Amino acid sequence: MGARTPTSSPLRAPAEFRAQIEALRPYLLRYASLQLRDAAAAEDAVQEALVAALAGEAGFAGRANLRTWLTGILKHKIVDAIRRQARERPASELGPEADGGEFDALFDRRGHWEPMPTAWEHPEQALNQRQFLAALEACLRALPERTARAFMMREHLGLDTSEICKELEITATHCWVMLHRARMALRLCLQENWFGK
Amino acid sequence: MKLLLSCKETARLLSQGEDRKLAFGERVTLRVHLAICDGCRNVNRQFKFLRSAVRALAEADTGN
Numbered sequence: 001m002g003a004r005t006p007t008s009s010p011l012r013a014p015a016e017f018r019a020q021i022e023a024l025r026p027y028l029l030r031y032a033s034l035q036l037r038d039a040a041a042a043e044d045a046v047q048e049a050l051v052a053a054l055a056g057e058a059g060f061a062g063r064a065n066l067r068t069w070l071t072g073i074l075k076h077k078i079v080d081a082i083r084r085q086a087r088e089r090p091a092s093e094l095g096p097e098a099d100g101g102e103f104d105a106l107f108d109r110r111g112h113w114e115p116m117p118t119a120w121e122h123p124e125q126a127l128n129q130r131q132f133l134a135a136l137e138a139c140l141r142a143l144p145e146r147t148a149r150a151f152m153m154r155e156h157l158g159l160d161t162s163e164i165c166k167e168l169e170i171t172a173t174h175c176w177v178m179l180h181r182a183r184m185a186l187r188l189c190l191q192e193n194w195f196g197k
Numbered sequence: 198m199k200l201l202l203s204c205k206e207t208a209r210l211l212s213q214g215e216d217r218k219l220a221f222g223e224r225v226t227l228r229v230h231l232a233i234c235d236g237c238r239n240v241n242r243q244f245k246f247l248r249s250a251v252r253a254l255a256e257a258d259t260g261n
Contacts, residue, residue, distance in 0.1 A: 031255050103205075111203025116236040123246045127253040136250055154216065155251040161216045172217075180212035187243050 017057055021050055024067055028074055035078050035152045036085070037141075045081045049074040075157055082149065082167055103184050117187075120195040132194060139189035143182055150175060151182035202230045207237045211244055 025046060032042035052073050053060070060069050108114040126132040140148055146168070153164045165175045202210065207230045210223055219227070231238050 030257075034251075034255060107203070107205045111205035113204045113236040117239045117243070119239045120243060120246070123243075124249070127250060130257070133250075133254055133257050136254060152251070155248050156255065176213050176216055179216055180209055183212050183215075183244050183247055184208065186247055187240065190243075 014054075014057070018054060020066055021053055021070065024070055025050070027067065028070060031071060031156075032074060032078055032081075034140075034156055035149075036081055037145075037148070038085075041081050041085065045074060045077040048077045048080075052077070078157065079159075079167060082153070086168065102181075103188075106184075106188070117191070118196075120191075123195070126194065135194050136186075136190065139186050139193065142189060143185055147178050147182045147185070150178045151186075154179055202226050204230075204234060204237055207231070207234070208240055211237065211241050215244060215248070 028046045028049065029042055032045045033039065036042045036045065049070065053070055056073075060066065106113060140152070143151065150164055150168060153159045153167070154161065159167075161172060161175050161179070165172050168175070170178075207227065210219065210227050213219065214223075214227070231241065
């Protein structure tokens with residue numbers, strides 16, 4: 001030992017770097033769980049990301065935000081996990097999801113809202129309330145599996161629809177339909193369980 | 198292309214507007230509808246709010 005002297009780039013000591021990464025584990029676990037809905041799969045994705053991060057420490061040197069960097073690595077591991085899940089449980093085994101007619105009851109015969117959606121009061125304040133976030137999580141869990149997966153890939157991972165289509169092996173049109181269905185269902189769920197109360 | 202959209206069609210376009218760049222004609226018909234429809238204006242805001250809400254979930258302290 002002793003051969004490893006710091007070079008010009010001020011790489012932090014491995015132990016310190018590891019500690020900083022470990023401190024972010026709870027955040028990363030939550031990040032992965034929101035998408036994968038499976039504690040074990042989330043643990044695995046985080047573990048893979050941390051291993052990759054420790055091996056690629058040099059890639060971080062000089063970057064401003066460790067959490068952003070780690071989250072970027074984790075996203076790739078989550079997409080890998082989604083691919084694995086899809087392989088283990090092909091869509092054909094999941095059974096049919098609704099055909100899109102499930103929101104017909106919200107409209108009259110001419111396609112106008114019945115009743116008219118009302119404005120939500122102070123939605124941005126709800127974001128700071130733990131009970132609201134719990135209600136939102138419950139609404140997300142109530143979504144059909146594939147619909148939720150596509151929606152979270154879009155809004156949580158921030159992927160483009162083209163990437164989502166590719167990973168889920170669906171057409172762009174099908175992708176938009178699923179994302180729309182998710183938004184309609186979540187809007188209705190939050191209306192009924194939070195804003196409309 | 199239709200000049201007047203129903204609320205049902207509008208909701209679908211509003212959602213797609215979050216996921217792809219709408220064509221010029223689509224944006225025009227949307228704007229016409231939103232100008233006269235409170236319900237769809239509310240839904241538009243609510244769809245956009247869902248995005249910030251999901252972001253807030255990731256940031257939330259999970260503490261038990």
